[in-house]
Amino acid sequence: MKNILIVDDHPLVRLAVENSVIRIIQPSQTHTAGTFKEAMQVLGYQYMNLVILDLGIPGGLGVEMISQIKSLQNEARILVYSGRNEMGHATSYMAAGANGFLNKNAAEIEFEFAINTVLNNKKYVGKKV
Template sequence: MPAVLIIEDHEIVAYSLATIVEDHFPDSNIKLASTFLQGIDIINSGFLTELIILDMEIPGGESYAMVGRLKALQPEVKILVYTGHDEDKHAFSFLSAGANGFLSKNSPMDQVDFAIKQVLSGKTYMTERVQQQVAESFFNKTAGRTSTEPATLSPREMEVLDLLLEGKWIKEIALELNLKLTTVSTYKTRIFEKMKVSNIIDLYKKVRLY
């Protein structure tokens, strides 16, 4: 029974999101906030939420800083940014700030449904378009690095990297690539070492810099 906080000032959009959550989690505890500060007040009142669906342009909002502020109050909360703005310009910044997913309001309902379930299950949600941008950014800028920069990844490590950036778990990557769990874990460790990071969020930030 997930607790969900929807911070969205458009009433129709907010109720549509609430309906999607209720369809899959009938016993869910859902609260709505029409401003960012109202959302903060709900959390400060003691509402322990597992998922926040956050409108990027919410009144009183603070752009990327909203993610950090919300996670400072509840570090384990998952945040899905839901916006009418172009994901090309904003997705990386929100994901780097700690958001667990970024979704356009122009997405079809089945994609909204999938994104909510993906984030609630502990995965990171990105559209194929954003995934492609992340991969291209990395591939296009790995050449010509100095000795102080991360070592080049092998082709197989690149495959694992792409799947990690999609938010897939070790077991899912093993099945998709037909590898043992221990082998995938080893690849993940090597990627983190070469990229000089210790978690997925830092990996996003590192790839974004390339």
């Protein structure tokens, strides 16, 4: 069973991502957090295979969030899932240790491909990057 943490400050987005993840990854157990502090608390007690991380979350520390997640769970894969421009942000987050970067405007099939790519220990960035 894969454990997936969805970190986003918008409840409806968390729900939509969670529903997609449950459909894509079977079997899976999802966990959610609305702030970076909540995410770190969950990571402190539950092993995660994948963290789907929004960037504009309360308590978020920009690119430093990646190293903080890795300090708790170095093996966790991180897919940044953000509305921010890939061209301006993907390289710095990937250099910091994220395993993928996907814009929230991506089609559902690309979302599924990104998740599977990252879970298979490969890197993912959109075609623009």
